[in-house]
Amino acid sequence: MGSIFNAFTPGATSERPDDEDDVLVESIEEDNPTSASSSNTIPQPDGGTAMDEDSWARRDVHGRHDSTSDDMMEVHEPIMAWWHDFQRHGVGRFIMEHTAIIRDAAEPETNGLTILWAPVLAIGIPLTILPVIFAGRLGWIIAAPMLVATLAGLLMSAIFWVAWRNDKQRNADALNTRKGFMTAHEVASAYGPRQLVRRAPRFLPATAARLKARGLQLSPWDAGVLMGHAHGVEVWATVEQPLYCVGPARMGKTRNYVLPLVMGAPGPVIATSTRRDIIDQTKSMRESGWQGSDGLRHRGGTCWVFDPVGIARGNPAHSLNWSPVDGCEDPHVARRRAADLTATTGLSGDNATWRNSAGAIMQALLHAAALKPGGSIEDVYQWSRSFSAAQQAAKILEDAAIDPKYERQRADGEIAVDWNMELEALKLDDAKMKGNKWYGVAQAMQALGEPKVRRALSVAHDDPNRFQIDKFLKSHDTIYLLSEFRNTDGDDLPGIGGFVSMFLTSVVEEARKLAAGSVGMGKLEPPVALILDEIANISKWSMLPQVITAGSGDGIWATAIYQSRSQARSSYGEDTEREMWDSSQKWLLGGISSTQDLKEISDLLGTRQVRRKETTHEGMKIEYGHVTDRIEDKPVLAMDEARDIPEDMALYLSGRNRGAIVNLIPPEKRDWKPIAEEDRL
Structure with missing residues (x-):
């Protein structure tokens, strides 16, 4: 069947995976003419040099797509909105998780239309032909609607393909379904809410004992923050280990990563920033407390603002009387x-x-x-x-x-x-x-x-x-530390970053004092969260490496957020940055441009085996082609694919686990609601 479609669609390739549960193998069929070539090119939109369709498809997947008319966009957007919702539930989830259709069609090396048509024809042709063979004239009556349904299925598949192949959703679907990343079972066993609650008494013994004395149980919100989903399974970042996030500018870092951490941290929070947007989007609910779609309430507290320079322009005003x-x-x-x-x-x-x-x-x-x-x-x-x-x-x-x-x-x-x-x-x-x-x-x-x-x-x-730091560490309060950017030559503008570092150092030293005298394991519970966004652009805080590598033992949960790893290397040196990297839960967003970092990510994830079926033929007589099998190793995530991770997704690496592709939950889908004053505890 693949050869028929390859003849129908010049230059196309089709992928036929072998179902092997115990071996990570994908199968791709290719036509490689040796003595004669067919017309395997299509024109570029600008009328320039033609390119083969596979190159065109890869270009589309990576965002460099052709111009689309307004009418096509009107059709494209609702189709993609429908597909995004469809794949999250029921039949759509089954197709994504338990068939190879989307996985194969989403790969940039393939012509997905051929793959999308294959199951339609595999079902439609027998249902159309068999009644004619075995039921005579009655069979034609039965076959007619089957034929119409098959043709409709082919047409719908083609319309979907036109909308999907140029959309970032195809890239997202390729990552979500690719072999080599964590499966749903692995995600649940490593990062799911039940596993988090099961482990929590080991690193939050005092919290577990306190809740047990009140007849209550730990919830995942006591031990971590919900970040997103992988294969439909919730992915939680645990407070047991620090976080290291690499996210270049304009990749949704604040919206999809920083805000959920500020809102969901189980204890007091200190958040750094060079802009006021984090205050605008979290301050009111961090004060009043908030309730999510799961019905759980999160305590509010006082919000303090450190802004001596006036980045927020006095609204809110500097209020940290430190x-x-x-x-x-x-x-x-x-x-x-x-x-x-x-x-x-x-x-x-x-x-x-x-x-x-x-x-x-x-x-x-x-x-x-x-x-x-x-x-x-x-x-x-x-x-x-x-x-x-x-x-x-x-x-x-x-x-x-x-x-x-x-x-x-x-x-x-x-x-x-x-x-x-x-x-x-x-x-x-x-x-x-x-x-x-x-x-x-x-x-x-x-x-x-x-x-x-x-x-x-x-x-x-x-x-x-x-301001009393010891009282803050026993509260559910929030501190926002605002600072201007450092100069490009490395000096602070004009030294405010040094006072940010002084304050953070004061908090860490006081936290260690309190931890030494606390019950349980000698640590703060709940931990104080240091969410250090843009920290490299604020100050070279000398204690950060120590806090990342050893702070969790004192109840200091740090999140270092950089635009690139080179920022941390320039501040602390390559060896120290490596220690921070190795000690952390690693969250990597799209847009990373460092070849060194991209290669390390790709190497860290390893390879997957791909079985290719190659058809070699002479002239135009495809039926006399020779089919050979070969298995080759491909990266689980190539360097260009790591760079092109979509905005609402992240690669999550922790410990000895395989990498997980996480669909981050943006604020508008979290259903955060402030608790009314009369309902506050």
Whole structure:
């Protein structure tokens, strides 16, 4: 039958898979003329050089399709809308999951019309011919409607093919049905809700015990976030392991990935962004609480906004009353925060020595501000403006070294009694040396040159109304950290990213303190979610690699979201980025352009076996053709296919499991509804 259709459709190929449940094999039949060729080309829309139909089909699948008239588009859109709904239920789901029709027709190497016609003819021809053979004249009466139905089926298949072959849905169907990815059973066993609930008591023992004492059971929402479906099975991202997402701009990353994580995280949430859209789409329901289509209620809490620069233009206004100096009476805290600030200065390589000098000065200034009653970042800023002003900080540290009220702290090493020496030494340096040391300090404080930024951050470390991180970690509150983009040369614009890093470091250190004193496994439950969108464009947060590789053990669930892996490599180096990659659940969206990354993805997924049936013939006498079988290995996902993953889909890789193609659930299909005030718990 394949040869007949190949003669009917010049240059076409058809795929006939062998049904082998235990071997991952696909079958493709090809015609390869050796001594004569038929007309296997079709003209391009612009009248240019002709190309063969298979090349044209591949071009269509990958989005470079021909122009379509308005009338055709009016037919195309409802057909694809019908098909999208049809394949999700009943007969459509059965065809997708349990037959090879769509899998074979969707492959770019094939002419899908031939494959779509095959089952119609396989059913229609016998039902048309057999009554004529065995029932005489009555058979013609029976055969007539069968013939009409068969012709109608062929026509409908052709109309569907015209709409489908140029549509991104064909690419999506190819990925959804391809052998080599996880099956429905594998998805349910690895990422399904039942499996998540079954594992949850191991990594959320205190939560499980608390619910059991109240006569309740864990739900998947206590242990993860629903991301999408694969083969009709729910796919959940577990809070047991961090997430690493690679999604270039304009690929639906915020809509399909970030928003569900912010909304669905089971505990407190911190979300970074360079835009306000995440606030607009989640803040009201994170405050009121929300209810999904499953009927489960999700608690609301206070929403805080860190926006000293004014990215949201005051609506909502900056409301995070946090003091960067709070906690810096502890030398360890002061040192870490100074490192976060000086990491934004761009001093590296040969200038790393000056960054270290700037860090030593900054930690002394922060420490002094924390020891000063009512001290704030305003004091640090004023001290950083000149060498002479910094001597005020040196005097505070010098006095603390002999003040009787600090005797216990000095004995326990809780006050750095000699940090004033770093400031005193400036008096002995020549002008050039002073300038080199002070350059990093001035750069780190550059953002505070804007009065509105300084005003937003100048909260006294002993202000009773200041933001309390420990209380936040025990809540269901949400913090939105907004920052401008870093400059293209790697420096922050104008240093706000350093304060974002300082705040994140403060949260992590406080979370570890609380985890050490908590019941169960010594971790926060529910975990605090750090959803770090655009983190590479905000700041090179020094603690991120540690949080990704080890934070889950403390109840810190981090999601690092990059436009490309090269962003992480440039921030932390190739080896450290590799550790982050290996430690995470990996989510890959379409649009990745790095050849290195695409090749690694393709190699990681391995190969599938494809059985090809090749017909070689002489001249135009196809009936004398010679058919041969050969099996070849093809990538489960070729590099160009990884690049062309559709917008509403993602490749999910975790642990030793095979890759899963996940159809992400966009916000408009999640049925989120805010809980009315009178119905809140």
